[in-house]
Amino acid sequence: MRQINEKRFDEIIDSMLDVVDKSKGEIYELTESSREEYKVLTDELVETRDKVQKMIVKGDQLEKEVRLYRNRLAQVSKNFNVYTEAQIKEVYETAHEIQTKLKMVREREISLRQKRDFIERRLKSLEEMIEKGSALVSKVSVISNYLTDDFKQISELIEDANQKQSFGLKIIEAQEEERRRISREIHDGPAQMLANILLRADLVDRTFRERSGEEALVEMKSMRSMVRSSLQEVRRIIYNLRPMALDDLGLVPTIRKYLADLEEYNNLTITLSEHGSVDRLASKYEVALFRLIQESVQNAVKHAAAEQIHVNIRNEKNQVSVSIRDDGVGFDLAKKSEKSFGLIGMRERVEMLAGEITINSKIGGGTTVYVKIPLKS
Template sequence: MLEDKNLDKIINEMVDTVENSKDEIYSISESAREEYQNLSEQLKYLKQEVTDNIESSEQLEVKEKLSRQRLAEVSNNFNKFTEEQIKEVYEQTHKLQSELKMLHQREKILRQKRDDIERRLKSLEKTIEKASSLVSKVSVVLNYLNEDFRQIGELIQDANEKQAFGLKIIEAQEEERRRLSREIHDGPAQMLANILLRSELIDKTFKQRGREEALIEMKSVRSMVRSSLYEVRRIIYDLRPMALDDLGLVPTIKKYVENMAEYNQMNITFTPLSLWDRLDAKYEVALFRLIQEAVQNAIKHAEASKIDVKLEKSSNTILVIIKDDGKGFDVKQRKENSFGLIGMKERLEMLNGSIDIHSKVGQGTRIEIQVPLLE
């Protein structure tokens, strides 16, 4: 359990780190998009300014050209113009040339800004593209951590449970051997020993007291033999009900439920919901053990007063429902040492079956088992 908690802690830390990284990358991506939008607006205005500047330059170039022609005319006919006229033409030409030079300089600056913004936009496009790609990849990693790593944790936990279940099986086998040894020793073995002693007494009684007394002793011995036979059959039934091989699943479950109801002084009902033919032995044994385990769990742990067992067979599926009115439990809360349920799941895995447990505290428990019938 400590290893499971440590693994969960590591996975949670990894998930938090990746989520924070994803948020940071997304923040960078959004900042880049915002800057890209602003620069795109600036580029739009810059392009318009460049266009306006070119138009102004072209118009000014025409004026400057006319002014230079006028200046050349004045210079060639210097004597025809006054000093004031010459000065005015010269200043006008100089002014136009200065304005044109300023416009050319401004156009150069605007073009540099435009080119710089276009380079920055291309760089931002790559940044946005990389950030989007990274967000997608991080999302995949996050999904992997959240799902696949969780599954790995569950698999490890299941493996630990199965290991503990295997050890529990070994312990249960040893405990079963001890129980059988005690039962045989205290039951049939003791009775057989008594029968042997009483058989010797019959011989003495016949010789000493006569035929009538010997017959009384023989009846007593017959009763002891019958009790011993009952005990032997009970032990065999606990190991594997012979009725399961002779009569089939439904009669065996019916007899088992009747015996459990009588022994535990409680209401246990069994209802077969369809016509039944004999099944393959592996299905009959597994279904009997599953019902046996579920009923025993309801008696031992649920403190139920009423248990209903229903069994239904369709063309390709067997459905078992075991319902009790016991104290119930929280199915989300994993119970320690719930080896009964683990054993049921192990049996169902071998049959490709499934089990659904519906229970709430104080509202009883309903177990649904489905087993597919395979050729």
């Protein structure tokens, strides 16, 4: 009976994974499509604003000519007998022609303004779609991670109904904490950048109207740079959720790339040392070790305000050991260990692989995380 239940459970998980992966792909494609449209519309907005500015200048010039010819018409009317019929006709026809041109220019200006306003509204709508799409991709990736990395092993870990219920609650709590963490990253990163882009867009608009096109173009280039930075930030968040290099290159190259990116992004010093030959391991070991190192390093960067972090990976015959040491502010283990979902998740991963984890920390004295996992054939 237990084997039938496990088989059914695996079928449900596989079905959920297929749905989640398909949904993530569709959301990502929609978001990328919105980004492409955003880029095209941004260029079109610059062009349209330039045309509006030119129409305004041209209209002002024509209005000056209209006023000039009105004065000439007034002179002709007062001295009607002085001018020849040809001169009078020329003045009237020229005045009518200029008025017609002015009307056409003003109508073109109105049309361009409407087009500009429509593009600006569309850009704001696209910004919201990109922000929501990026957030959804991140959330779906989190769900996919837990389904792939954790739920596959639940049937091996749960022995009775009480254990299933307890472990399920911990997974839900960990998911919620991960969603909150990603939400904070998106709020503090891409969301803030997009808000700044909106402000810059308004600044560009005012610059076009009140100053010059060249100054507005400089502001637009700056805004493009902010859009690129926001895109890089979103991609960094997505990469951190599940680096593809882990499946292709293995643990050590992926860790080396991850730490190098983190070091550059946060402007701190992170060193990696290896002892022994850490060849390709089974997927469950590589995923677990990567997540453990990732969680420890992220804690050191975000919560401990560390300036130096050292990661050591050692392969000792039939086991792999990892240590992560930082010079951060440290914390009180008695208060932190029972409340931190991150530490709970780390302990759960180590316990699932029959390993050991030790955390040493004191306030003002930094933190060291030591993990030892046995390798089974």
